[in-house]
Amino acid sequence: MFAFRPFRFMALQTWFWAIAFALSNAALTSGQTPPSVFGYNDFTAQAKIDAEFLPVPDASLAGQELKFLTAQPHLASTPEDHETALYVARKFRAAGLETEIVPYKVLMNQPRKVSIEAHSDDGGLLVIGPSWEHVSDDAFQDDSRIVMPFAGSSGSGDVTGEVVYANYGRLEDFDKLARDGVDLHGKVVLVRYGANFRGVKVYLAEQRGAIGVLIYSDPQDDGYFQGDPYPNGPWRPDTGVQRGSVQYLFKYPGDPETPGVASTLDLPDSARLDPLKTGNQPSIIAIPISSHDAAPILRALKGPTVPKGWQGALPFSYHTGGSGAFTGVTVHLVSDQDYELRIIWDVIGKVRGSQFPQDWVIVGNHRDAWVYGAADPCSGTAAMLEAVHGIGSLLKQGWRPKRTILFASWDAEEEGLIGSTEWVEQHGHALDHAVAYFNTDVAVTGSEFGAEAVPSLKQFLREVAQQVPSPQGGSVYMHWKLDSGSENRESNSLRGSKSGIDNLGEAPVGDLGSGSDYTPFFQHAGVPSTDIGSRGSYGVYHSVFDDYTWFIQNADPTFEYLQEIARVLGLEALHMADADVLPYDYVAYARAINASLDAARHKAAARSIDFSAAQSAGARFMRAAEAARMLQTNLQGKSQAELMRFNTILRQTENQFLSQAGLPNRPWYKHLIYAPGEYSGYAAAVIPGVNEALDARNTDLAAQQLALLTQALNRAAGMLEQAR
Amino acid sequence: MFAFRPFRFMALQTWFWAIAFALSNAALTSGQTPPSVFGYNDFTAQAKIDAEFLPVPDASLAGQELKFLTAQPHLASTPEDHETALYVARKFRAAGLETEIVPYKVLMNQPRKVSIEAHSDDGGLLVIGPSWEHVSDDAFQDDSRIVMPFAGSSGSGDVTGEVVYANYGRLEDFDKLARDGVDLHGKVVLVRYGANFRGVKVYLAEQRGAIGVLIYSDPQDDGYFQGDPYPNGPWRPDTGVQRGSVQYLFKYPGDPETPGVASTLDLPDSARLDPLKTGNQPSIIAIPISSHDAAPILRALKGPTVPKGWQGALPFSYHTGGSGAFTGVTVHLVSDQDYELRIIWDVIGKVRGSQFPQDWVIVGNHRDAWVYGAADPCSGTAAMLEAVHGIGSLLKQGWRPKRTILFASWDAEEEGLIGSTEWVEQHGHALDHAVAYFNTDVAVTGSEFGAEAVPSLKQFLREVAQQVPSPQGGSVYMHWKLDSGSENRESNSLRGSKSGIDNLGEAPVGDLGSGSDYTPFFQHAGVPSTDIGSRGSYGVYHSVFDDYTWFIQNADPTFEYLQEIARVLGLEALHMADADVLPYDYVAYARAINASLDAARHKAAARSIDFSAAQSAGARFMRAAEAARMLQTNLQGKSQAELMRFNTILRQTENQFLSQAGLPNRPWYKHLIYAPGEYSGYAAAVIPGVNEALDARNTDLAAQQLALLTQALNRAAGMLEQAR
Numbered sequence A, B: 001m002f003a004f005r006p007f008r009f010m011a012l013q014t015w016f017w018a019i020a021f022a023l024s025n026a027a028l029t030s031g032q033t034p035p036s037v038f039g040y041n042d043f044t045a046q047a048k049i050d051a052e053f054l055p056v057p058d059a060s061l062a063g064q065e066l067k068f069l070t071a072q073p074h075l076a077s078t079p080e081d082h083e084t085a086l087y088v089a090r091k092f093r094a095a096g097l098e099t100e101i102v103p104y105k106v107l108m109n110q111p112r113k114v115s116i117e118a119h120s121d122d123g124g125l126l127v128i129g130p131s132w133e134h135v136s137d138d139a140f141q142d143d144s145r146i147v148m149p150f151a152g153s154s155g156s157g158d159v160t161g162e163v164v165y166a167n168y169g170r171l172e173d174f175d176k177l178a179r180d181g182v183d184l185h186g187k188v189v190l191v192r193y194g195a196n197f198r199g200v201k202v203y204l205a206e207q208r209g210a211i212g213v214l215i216y217s218d219p220q221d222d223g224y225f226q227g228d229p230y231p232n233g234p235w236r237p238d239t240g241v242q243r244g245s246v247q248y249l250f251k252y253p254g255d256p257e258t259p260g261v262a263s264t265l266d267l268p269d270s271a272r273l274d275p276l277k278t279g280n281q282p283s284i285i286a287i288p289i290s291s292h293d294a295a296p297i298l299r300a301l302k303g304p305t306v307p308k309g310w311q312g313a314l315p316f317s318y319h320t321g322g323s324g325a326f327t328g329v330t331v332h333l334v335s336d337q338d339y340e341l342r343i344i345w346d347v348i349g350k351v352r353g354s355q356f357p358q359d360w361v362i363v364g365n366h367r368d369a370w371v372y373g374a375a376d377p378c379s380g381t382a383a384m385l386e387a388v389h390g391i392g393s394l395l396k397q398g399w400r401p402k403r404t405i406l407f408a409s410w411d412a413e414e415e416g417l418i419g420s421t422e423w424v425e426q427h428g429h430a431l432d433h434a435v436a437y438f439n440t441d442v443a444v445t446g447s448e449f450g451a452e453a454v455p456s457l458k459q460f461l462r463e464v465a466q467q468v469p470s471p472q473g474g475s476v477y478m479h480w481k482l483d484s485g486s487e488n489r490e491s492n493s494l495r496g497s498k499s500g501i502d503n504l505g506e507a508p509v510g511d512l513g514s515g516s517d518y519t520p521f522f523q524h525a526g527v528p529s530t531d532i533g534s535r536g537s538y539g540v541y542h543s544v545f546d547d548y549t550w551f552i553q554n555a556d557p558t559f560e561y562l563q564e565i566a567r568v569l570g571l572e573a574l575h576m577a578d579a580d581v582l583p584y585d586y587v588a589y590a591r592a593i594n595a596s597l598d599a600a601r602h603k604a605a606a607r608s609i610d611f612s613a614a615q616s617a618g619a620r621f622m623r624a625a626e627a628a629r630m631l632q633t634n635l636q637g638k639s640q641a642e643l644m645r646f647n648t649i650l651r652q653t654e655n656q657f658l659s660q661a662g663l664p665n666r667p668w669y670k671h672l673i674y675a676p677g678e679y680s681g682y683a684a685a686v687i688p689g690v691n692e693a694l695d696a697r698n699t700d701l702a703a704q705q706l707a708l709l710t711q712a713l714n715r716a717a718g719m720l721e722q723a724r
Helices: A012-023 A044-053 A059-069 A079-094 A171-179 A198-207 A291-300 A374-396 A418-426 A428-433 A455-466 A476-484 A491-495 A518-524 A548-555 A560-578 A586-604 A612-632 A640-655 A688-695 A699-721 B012-023 B044-053 B059-069 B079-094 B171-179 B198-207 B291-300 B374-396 B418-426 B429-433 B455-466 B476-484 B491-495 B518-524 B548-555 B560-578 B586-604 B612-632 B640-655 B688-695 B699-721
Strands: A098-120 A125-129 A157-165 A188-192 A212-216 A285-289 A329-351 A356-366 A403-410 A436-444 A448-453 A529-535 A674-676 A684-686 B098-120 B125-129 B157-165 B188-192 B212-216 B285-289 B329-351 B356-366 B403-410 B436-444 B448-453 B529-535 B674-676 B684-686
Touching (some): A044 A374, A059 A374, A079 A329, A079 A374, A098 A418, A125 A291, A157 A212, A188 A198, A188 A291, A198 A212, A285 A329, A291 A329, A329 A418, A356 A374, A356 A418, A356 A428, A356 A560, A356 A640, A374 A436, A374 A548, A374 A560, A403 A418, A418 A428, A428 A640, A436 A560, A448 A476, A455 A476, A455 A529, A455 A586, A518 A529, A586 A612, A586 A684, A612 A640, A612 A699, A684 A688, A688 A699, B044 B374, B044 B560, B059 B079, B079 B098, B079 B374, B079 B403, B098 B291, B157 B212, B171 B198, B188 B291, B198 B212, B285 B329, B291 B329, B329 B374, B356 B374, B356 B429, B356 B560, B356 B640, B374 B403, B374 B436, B374 B548, B403 B418, B403 B560, B436 B518, B436 B560, B448 B476, B455 B476, B455 B560, B455 B586, B518 B529, B518 B674, B529 B560, B586 B612, B586 B688, B586 B699, B612 B699, B640 B699
Parallel strands (some): A157 A188, A212 A285, A436 A529, B157 B188, B212 B285, B356 B403, B356 B436, B436 B529
Antiparallel strands (some): A157 A329, A329 A403, A448 A529, A674 A684, B098 B329, B157 B329, B329 B403, B674 B684
């Protein structure tokens, strides 16, 4: 997973309660009596297929696959990465999938040298690093192939400057420093991980004139303040470093030299752009460090004590460095990055659809890891391989899906969603009628199911989860809903935006922001998407310690949650491939859009922006959605041709939300309803064009974006109105 | 100050803004044109007196007084405490006050020995303490008379037991441990300071079967997490210990052997009760310790990691000790307490009223300190002495107040509000027509004015603050209101209950809970009271470091805020002594009571409790209050006799809120509207009889208490209705 926000632990008593509840609700578990399922005229036949599928994904096999995938570090484009591609391809072929390994040639950096040396006021040496990522006991930590901590997309350079602390490096943090008279020109900004995407921290630091950025993991956010650090618990030890890309993802992901164009092997160099001019690469250097290396720097900083909310969990009072003559600490940073065109390998396995082969259902997960990547991404790959195992078993019995199912193992996600983005860019037009993209990434770190999705697929996901048994007894859905009521649960509000949690009383599904491979599918190509995982305490993200030992100790010792995710992914694919009518719930979509419009109108307040046309369009879309849903639930007597026409309409409706011009200043992002937040990077921005113009107090732009949105809503409504 | 919650720092830019604002509002500053003031027919004459008074309180003299008072440790009943009594008496006499030193003989403990030794699982020594309270540089820390850290009212004993961590020791914390199956019988409970009064922590631990309590100061609450520790800043250093009484204050304060009775020197021993049977003394031992001594214990505890919100700022993950065979730490505690009848000395200075000598206006502050007590309480004493200085200057010009003004320097407040409580118990009937008690305690720790008061005096306090200049320019009121809008301001919501912050758009005044000497006056005797202070970052509370060095470095280097508090206290006394009609705002009181009734009705919800009679009584009281306020603002043509009668009615109205039976299980607390919360100890409980019965799910008791409250409201309304 390219970008991530930590998930907090679940109290034990919630478990006991959940299990007690499950025992009294055993009937819920799964498919004894075929339920009424949205998208199916009659679910009986599908229920039989589901019943064939569900027992096949195997916990113990998933564990073996995980062990193989995590046996060695497999950074994108390395020989070890290629070995995992061959392994996945073998597994795909064994299940009967038409399989190919798809290479791309993309610009990526690997570090030649990264170093940091810090001195205090009086010249005393504070840090010489980076320190060794090491704990008392871990079987994998000493492998010589482990890449030194570095930042993907970092600039190269050798700089010396004074340090200023900028909290999480949010827009408001930088603004606060500016108000306090702290000039960042020529400074090195020290920020902590959390609250936004790391690329945003660097983007803002660069804009404010900083010459370098140090990003560290504060123990308050994913270390001892959360719970016991590894190897005593799941949280980050003091030497653990979060590697990661600082690409300006919110501009565009993928190969920085080829926005919108696939970096196939035959792409001529002349087609490549200068990445520093296209805007998704920092020009300054960025280095991720551990709290162990950050602590002496933070402790030596002078200036005023930090504003409220900036103090972390290191055992002293934090200071910003301030606006005085000397901030208290000077650092000498070296970042020597080897930028090369490197080969990466996606693996694509296909099950050709029997009736609608052009309609693709895509299931995807990346394969490359910063180091071992047990949770991120190998848990996802293992789960996907067991979903493939289940589909393979159906194939061997002669079953064929109506629509084509593709399984994709993406490469170079960590460097900026590169494998998925290049593939999407290569298949642009084919994706116009791809009916869904189902992602998983950090598939398993614990026992709490969570999901984000386009609003039209939130209910679909809930229905699938009702049919999958939980390792805790009862259904996945039952625990998902139960957990979401727990006081200790923060995942969904952390991962998705609040507005994503609609339908009170139902399990919450967040909105899609960014940070994994659904971004090119959904926000660039308009393919309705979901993202799922089974989540728990996870403090070793992007460190060497995200390895097999950590995983079986903390995440899923019996691999039953890998099995659970395999089953959910498999059923998502099966149902979407075989549904009579595409199960898009446009009423939920209309509700989400209209709520966002209301909120934006409220925010616009005194500004002279007329929302009436947009609101009319929203209301029209809602009426069309309600009519369509009536039709979707009354399929009796519809001919095959009528259903095909209806499905085309349903799918084309989503495409109406795309704008060929894209969002202001970031044309790669075509979706007018959802984008990664310009200054958050992870969290979804809803109707981003309008909202971000309002946030920037640009009334003209807001009005223009509102007009585009109004057009899109009218287009979507007009499309749906053709249904009958 | 007996009990205290820390105050957070104020951002610098608020200052700049405030000063800028002040410059453009210079006219506001003070008394150029006599304003219309509630309680005065014509303020002109009073404005002249105020103008004579205000220049007299002197910052530099206040500094000298503070220096004298803080020169040596002066624990209640010690010779050094007696020296400060003589000093205050001299100052009172010099100003022309009729002065007497009033001794009481009261039961108090002093420590002979306090020790703690902790061992881990494997028998290894973790702590042998207490450690020395010490920092790199402080002029006062090495005095041999400094009392070792101990708890007032602690039991004596020599116990050994396993340790369990219980967060703040709130009711919900103990309940959480119980739900998790942690049995506290025979255990030593380790709790952190904060969130409630320390006596409540011990009370609950005793109820749950614990044999001892260790109370420590977590750096999250008043140490490095808040800002730089002393001597680099105002916050608590790691060796700093918060001494304090663990008396069960919420039962009753004062001499534990004489509830309701004054411990005069001639009180026969036969009149004394067994304190362990009267219910305000713990039977178990309690020892306050530093974070330095708590850290190794916390780090060695086993069992599950703590629930959300229990983790503090020490640099490791906290564990509760859990419910297993061994919690991980065993401590051996010795608390050898010398309980003796000891002599204490209140100092009372009187200015006899010329017209209504029986109507007392009392200004009070305690004088005893755990050690040096620079902020707590000497800043209050210095401020009060300068108020006396100002009054003395008026006296020398021949002025006499209409009502009697008393200045009181209480002793043994720290051991349980003893000096003030015994004095109130001695003067019971005389206080029926005491018109106000104005308290200050930790008078100055910084620059932000704050206050708590009975609702009827909140507006009075605001008007006084409008007439006093701030050291920042403008009026005290202006900055008070400005600060209360600042994002960094948390004082009022921390110190008073939310319901105390009525009148949106005005400076907030909290409700009176407990923790200082207003409690016997207000909650036992029904004297309308206020409590004021100028507040800032203050982490050295009840430690050796609350000394003159800390004060001039952190709180008030130029003593201008001591001067400010002297002026506010003085004007409170002058206005209350000379007002034509007593400036009680019963409309605000009725509003507060009716809001509390509504909240209680909401809380009672499904229970079959009929609130209609209480609501009618509340509405009747509101109507009577509105009519009375009309009369209070139209005094023209009223004869002296009519005013006297009206004032008697106004004062007697407050007395109608007293119940001779007192609150359930704590008959000493007579006030039906305000009491210290049974489980908070500090924060005010509003309509406590009803609310605490509801919290305990005791419907019958709630209904009975509601009936008593209804009677009281009807009595109060009936009293006010006699005004004409």
